Each structure stands twice: as C-alpha cells, then as structure tokens.
Amino acid sequence: HIPVIDKAGRTDGTWSRADFEWDARNNQYICPEGEALKQFRRSYSDPNRGPTGKGVVKYQALKLTCQACPSKSKCCPNADARKITREEHEDAHQVARDIAKTRQYDISMKLRKKVEMLFAHLKRILGLGRLRLRGPCGANDEFLLAATAQNLRKLAKIFPAPQKPGTA
C-alpha cells in the first residue's frame, strides 16, 4: 500500500539502475552492453574476509571494459567504470514496485485517499489538530464524537431531508 521511494533514477539522461538486468543466480548486474557488474572480482575462501554485503552492496564493471565501451557516454560519462548500488532488501522493493503496477494497487490508492481525506477533514475543519480533553480516554471520546459527526454528515448527504411543501 505504500509506494517505494526510488532514488535510483538519474536526471542527466544516463542509464539508471532499471536499465541494468539483475542476475540473481550469479549475484551480478548485466549492463545493456552485456557486461557483468560484480560485487567481488575474487573469491574468498573465508566468507568472513570479504565485504559483508549487508546494508548496501556495490556492484562494479571492469574499468578496462567501460573505457573501451561505445556506450560509455550514455552510461558513466564522468567515471572510469560504472557502479550500481543495491540495497539489502531490494527483492522486497521489487515486489512492491511490481504490485504498484497492478489494478488492485490503483484501487488501494483511491481507498487510502478516501481515509486520509477523513483525517484531513477532522484536523482542518473539525479542529482536531489539538485535543481539548486529556489522556487516551479523552482522545478516544473526542475522536468518537468527531467520527460520529462525520458519519452523520455523510448520511445527510446520502439521504437528504425531505423538502417541506412550499420551500425551494
């Protein structure tokens, strides 16, 4: 229900992380030119000796490959080699991104806005930015009353009072 805040996009027109293919099996990215961006270039016999891979992991292409690449200006014009960072929970981010493309997500967003509008109304129109009563019980009473008022208002819109004869 919450969109991923993605900062991987680039504003200078160069390729962003989305243009690179993630190869989970080999723990590497593949660039649009088919070259691998790897986390390690050597294998550690003792896994504790290498970088831990926790938090944010950096993947890098070979400097020599990038220097000779015809697409370097579109990929990493200001660096010797292209680097891409990947967060520890990137798989979960991708699941959220995929969900955000579905119709159900659009419906969820509309419903979320409906709920948030009610809270905005409570705060701005009914003045519940601050509570008058103290403590959780006081807050509960105030919110219950305010929600009742909101529901009555809604009901009045759905079922308007019958017009008396002679009134416009």
Ligand code: SF4
């Ligand atoms: S500059 Fe390097 S990473 Fe970028 S497309 Fe070329 S080879 Fe791949």
